[in-house]
Amino acid sequence: MQKITTCLWFDGQAEDAMNFYVSIFKNSKVLSVMRWPKGHADEGKVLVTTFELDGVPFQALNGGPQFKFNEAMSQSIDCKTQEEVDYFWEKLTEGGEPGVCSWLKDKFGVSWQVVPEQLPRLLLDPDRAKAGRVMSAMMQMSKIDIAKIEAAARG
CATH class of the missing domain: 3.10.180.10 (2,3-Dihydroxybiphenyl 1,2-Dioxygenase, domain 1)
Known part of the structure; x- marks a missing residue:
């Protein structure tokens, strides 16, 4: 349990x-x-x-109506591939709304992060210039595009 x-x-x-x-x-x-x-x-x-x-x-x-969801609490989904990112993004934004940097709200107002496994690894790279380029690329995205963050990592 x-x-x-x-x-x-x-x-x-x-x-x-x-x-x-x-x-x-x-x-x-x-x-x-x-x-x-x-x-x-x-x-x-x-x-x-x-x-x-x-x-x-x-x-x-x-x-009841006393409390509403907000971004202070979210569910994070670890994804291995772009296909997984695309799948969860499409399903969870149905009736909801996309956010920025992997975040979205579903049709019930619950916040989710759809995160490809490459993103945290690249953001934690010891090469801080590389990590900075990945961060800059991510900040321009709603749904994360793995190919684009990997390209940013390469410079």
């Missing part, structure tokens, strides 16, 4: 969000859907869902 699970707060969209995410990530599944019990004002409506995205546990809570 994993000790830490991310809980995402929604205003009535917990089940829709869970189904959306599970449809995007391979090796994902719905674990449970808890509904309000009989006699409660919201009887039968979804209260909490639990699910896994590629083996990572999540909860989605229908907590």
